[in-house]
Amino acid sequence: MATPRQRRKSRSSSHGGPSARSKKAAVKKLKKPAPTIRGPEILKEKWDRTKTVRQNYAALGLVSSLQIHQSGGYDRDDPYNKSTYPSATSNETTAADDVQKDEDMTENSASGSKPADKGKGKAVKKGMARIIRDAEGNVVHIIEADDETDAVYESTASTAPLKPKRKGKDKDKKKDVSTPWGQPLNDSDDDFAFEDPTGGTRQLTKEERAERDRALHLPVAALSAPTGLNAAAAKNASAASLNAAKLHSALDSLAGELSVPVPRFTSLQEEEWLRSLVAKYGEDYEAASKDRKLNIWQRTPGEIKRAVRKAGGKQALFLV
Known part of the structure; x- marks a missing residue:
């Protein structure tokens, strides 16, 4: 605990400032390297350590959060700032x-x-x-x-x-409601369904999906460059969108390779427990579930039956 004299020294301008030890600790903290990126090699190659996580996600054409609406304000240089895209309305x-x-x-x-x-x-x-x-x-x-x-x-x-x-408009007709947190979501389960004025539904086009994403303040990195940019900026934006599209296809192929069902197996203790139940009751799982000494975890008949099936059946339990 600091004494009043030490506090006065720290506030005094004539004092030499912080000690050498605290200076060294501050410099060490400032020069602390960025954490190691753990993930696929595709993301490691495209990851920029000088950018924040949010900026890296935007550069890669990904969404940093699954929340549709932003909880709070946007920074002026935020890549997901709605002012960087042309307004949908x-x-x-x-x-x-x-x-x-x-x-x-x-x-x-x-x-x-x-x-x-x-x-x-x-x-x-x-x-x-x-x-x-x-x-x-x-x-x-x-x-x-x-x-x-x-x-x-x-x-x-x-x-x-x-x-x-x-004006001849229907009073009961649903009107577009603009709220500070964006346009309200459609009640339809189909995200790509659009109510046609004729009364039916149709699929949204690429341009309409882009307008919808802009209205919901979602990143539109994979689309063409916004209007108002010069030729060089538009060229850079198109190149970035092309790289993002290649990255997306590579990630999709990687996800397809890794989406293999994980093999499940029964532990040795569970095999012994199932073997004792099957040896005593056979396929009468209802009676096995009521045995208070063997069924100490109070498993239901369905749970015991599924456990025996996962172990390979009654014959596989007694082959060991």
């Missing part, structure tokens, strides 16, 4: 804004007035609305965010009451 939002803008322009041209709202191109936040007025200040159009009613309110004059106008 960016095109849809732009198209919706263009349609809304065209509708506003059509209504304004029909009424012969120009709206005074300058921010009509921006999306309306949930729980808020945008009021569009003409040059005289009369309410021409009210745009609300998509909610349960999904209504658009219109007015032809400032004195006329506002009436809701349905």
